[in-house]
Amino acid sequence: MNVFLAILGESLRLLRARWLFWVTLCISALVALIYLSVGFDEQGVTFAFGASHIKSELLVKGSPGAELLYTMIFSKYLVGIWLTLATLILGLISCGPIFPEFMLEGSAGVTLSKPISRWALFIYKFVGGLLFVAIQTLLFTVIIFIAIRWRIGIWNYSVFWSIPIVLTVFSYLFSVQVLIGVLTRSVMVSILVTILLWFMSWIVTLSEDTMYHFVHDKDNGSQLAMDPSQENQWQKWYQMVKFMHMITPKVSQTSALLNQKVVMSNGRNSSLGDYIKMNGKNSELGDAIKEAEVPRFSMEYIIGTSLGIELLILAFAGWKFSRRDF
Amino acid sequence: MSDAAVEIEYLRKRYGRFEALGGVSLTVPKGSVFGLLGPNGAGKSTLVKSLLTIIRPTECRGTLLGAPIGDRKTLRRVGYLPEQARFPEYLTGRQVISYSGQLTGVSNSEIKSRMDGLLSLVGMQGWADKAVSTYSKGMRQRIGLAQAMINTPDLIFLDEPTDGVDPEGRIDIRRMIDTMKAAGQTVFVNSHLLSEVEQVADYVAILARGQVIRSAPMSELTRGGQRYVIRSSGPVPPFVREKLEQNGIKVAGDTVTLETDNVSTVQPVIDALRTANVLIREIREEKPSLEDIFLEAVKGQGREAA
Numbered sequence: 145m146n147v148f149l150a151i152l153g154e155s156l157r158l159l160r161a162r163w164l165f166w167v168t169l170c171i172s173a174l175v176a177l178i179y180l181s182v183g184f185d186e187q188g189v190t191f192a193f194g195a196s197h198i199k200s201e202l203l204v205k206g207s208p209g210a211e212l213l214y215t216m217i218f219s220k221y222l223v224g225i226w227l228t229l230a231t232l233i234l235g236l237i238s239c240g241p242i243f244p245e246f247m248l249e250g251s252a253g254v255t256l257s258k259p260i261s262r263w264a265l266f267i268y269k270f271v272g273g274l275l276f277v278a279i280q281t282l283l284f285t286v287i288i289f290i291a292i293r294w295r296i297g298i299w300n301y302s303v304f305w306s307i308p309i310v311l312t313v314f315s316y317l318f319s320v321q322v323l324i325g326v327l328t329r330s331v332m333v334s335i336l337v338t339i340l341l342w343f344m345s346w347i348v349t350l351s352e353d354t355m356y357h358f359v360h361d362k363d364n365g366s367q368l369a370m371d372p373s374q375e376n377q378w379q380k381w382y383q384m385v386k387f388m389h390m391i392t393p394k395v396s397q398t399s400a401l402l403n404q405k406v407v408m409s410n411g412r413n414s415s416l417g418d419y420i421k422m423n424g425k426n427s428e429l430g431d432a433i434k435e436a437e438v439p440r441f442s443m444e445y446i447i448g449t450s451l452g453i454e455l456l457i458l459a460f461a462g463w464k465f466s467r468r469d470f
Numbered sequence: 471m472s473d474a475a476v477e478i479e480y481l482r483k484r485y486g487r488f489e490a491l492g493g494v495s496l497t498v499p500k501g502s503v504f505g506l507l508g509p510n511g512a513g514k515s516t517l518v519k520s521l522l523t524i525i526r527p528t529e530c531r532g533t534l535l536g537a538p539i540g541d542r543k544t545l546r547r548v549g550y551l552p553e554q555a556r557f558p559e560y561l562t563g564r565q566v567i568s569y570s571g572q573l574t575g576v577s578n579s580e581i582k583s584r585m586d587g588l589l590s591l592v593g594m595q596g597w598a599d600k601a602v603s604t605y606s607k608g609m610r611q612r613i614g615l616a617q618a619m620i621n622t623p624d625l626i627f628l629d630e631p632t633d634g635v636d637p638e639g640r641i642d643i644r645r646m647i648d649t650m651k652a653a654g655q656t657v658f659v660n661s662h663l664l665s666e667v668e669q670v671a672d673y674v675a676i677l678a679r680g681q682v683i684r685s686a687p688m689s690e691l692t693r694g695g696q697r698y699v700i701r702s703s704g705p706v707p708p709f710v711r712e713k714l715e716q717n718g719i720k721v722a723g724d725t726v727t728l729e730t731d732n733v734s735t736v737q738p739v740i741d742a743l744r745t746a747n748v749l750i751r752e753i754r755e756e757k758p759s760l761e762d763i764f765l766e767a768v769k770g771q772g773r774e775a776a
């Protein structure tokens with residue numbers, strides 16, 4: 145335990161010593177504060193702590209519309225852009241050097257000559273890397289939590305789902321980064337390969353989704369008629385892509401789970417479809433969007449298969465780490 | 471229990487197809503300062519790292535502090551200063567030392583109580599709270615030594631401890647090694663510098679191309695190969711020279727060399743020279759330095775390998 149804390153403490157010092165950590169933390173706080181600056185009054189939405197207004201009956205203080213909009217800004221935009229994109233990239237850049245630097249000649253020896261198993265060391269270092277994202281997300285979420293209380297008047301505990309989910313997503317990516325780092329000892333290569341893999345995971349998810357709809361939406365009038373052999377071929381292709389999808393860490397789909405997990409005081413998600421319907425203008429479009437928002441995969445499947453792959457990657461990286469000569 | 475701190479029966483290490491250590495055996499007596507001497511690339515670091523589980527030896531039999539080599543728990547009682555040691559630049563010297571202590575299982579209170587003593591031993595009290603990034607090479611080595619000693623180890627490995635350190639620092643490091651020895655700790659020093667080993671070690675092993683060429687107490691190593699050299703003013707006359715050479719004594723120009731450690735066998739030669747009216751300029755006793763032994767050993771090795 146003492147050893148674990150020592151290594152964790154050391155990782156924390158490493159992060160603290162990086163200016164990027166502080167820059168990220170500041171931007172994180174800033175983004176959360178901008179969120180906090182949006183509010184509602186008797187006439188509609190206010191921005192910049194009340195400096196400017198937009199009148200809207202739907203969005204007056206205390207209305208369900210206000211809660212929906214405010215929750216949605218968080219779960220869709222802040223999560224999508226800041227938490228699951230910017231924070232992750234900055235995390236990869238900040239944590240990239242953890243393993244390669246540790247493995248430098250003359251540096252590894254001090255630690256490896258200690259009575260600690262290589263596997264334990266590997267795992268502790270890995271957990272240390274997750275600290276970056278954990279701290280960033282924690283700070284961010286706490287401000288969001290306070291903002292919702294202030295603006296909407298409820299303590300929305302469901303926003304804290306962002307911590308485990310963002311951490312899980314980061315751990316998929318970090319495991320790849322650690323593996324490449326252990327294999328090549330290069331910070332740059334490990335960052336680039338990880339981002340490439342992230343991109344590929346996105347492509348696979350997109351392909352799976354597109355092909356699913358292509359193969360399954362029979363009643364869609366716009367679809368070309370296919371003869372059975374052609375359809376069979378498509379099915380085969382789809383099965384292949386589906387398999388690829390299964391063995392890929394599902395970065396975007398795991399992030400998207402936050403949309404389901406963050407709920408409003410009525411226990412429902414903040415859905416764009418709901419918002420459009422509430423506006424009363426285009427309820428068909430609202431329904432269509434709501435339908436598209438319903439995920440086809442369960443949370444267990446998405447996280448389970450992704451963590452399974454992550455575990456395999458980590459096992460391989462740890463095995464390499466525990467056997468290599470320093 | 472044996473009274474060896476390290477007993478290597480057989481140690482072999484290959485990096486791919488390259489054999490860095492080819493079946494080495496070595497004994498390090500408890501309480502000694504043991505110098506492992508060898509040119510760069512001889513395999514000294516490889517040997518030490520094998521003992522410390524930093525690399526995985528291809529084949530290894532032997533014990534370290536009584537436990538089989540490779541047993542991690544024993545490493546609690548071991549200290550290590552790596553070659554070209556690097557510590558995280560963002561840590562302070564004090565943090566480096568306590569981190570090392572924590573990883574070795576030393577309690578925080580013990581670390582605290584030992585810290586000041588160690589810092590003053592290595593002469594770093596004034597710098598302990600500054601970041602490693604502000605240190606000179608010599609200061610890094612000092613902190614490196616302190617972190618190797620935080621667990622008051624029974625056995626300390628120092629890999630090229632004086633490399634890149636200024637002369638004053640070298641003297642200090644030598645003094646620290648003496649302190650460790652006085653405290654009953656066994657010190658294992660790797661070096662490619664004879665002068666370093668010569669001044670501190672009780673036992674020396676010479677390693678070249680992955681083989682231990684010689685291994686003996688310092689006193690024994692330098693005892694063999696003693697000789698006397700007589701120099702005359704002008705070349706030794708041919709008839710005297712012939713007579714001496716018949717008795718197996720080497721003569722070259724004005725120099726007569728007797729391979730012996732017995733001074734009485736020198737007297738008849740002096741008589742013979744004086745009888746022939748040769749003027750004697752100098753008589754001196756020569757002991758081989760470690761350097762001679764080292765060069766001789768490495769040279770022999772080279773010939774074998776060629």
Ligand SMILES: Nc1ncnc2c1ncn2[C@@H]1O[C@H](COP(=O)(O)OP(=O)(O)O)[C@@H](O)[C@H]1O
Binds near residue numbers: 514
């Ligand atoms: N990780 C490694 N992979 C391949 N060869 C290595 C490795 N480490 C050391 N060597 C080689 O093994 C030999 C011995 O190296 P080393 O033990 O560092 O020698 P020394 O410490 O005596 O200078 C050298 O020829 C070196 O190039």
Ligand SMILES: [Mg+2]
Binds near residue numbers: 511515516553629630
């Ligand atoms: Mg070396």
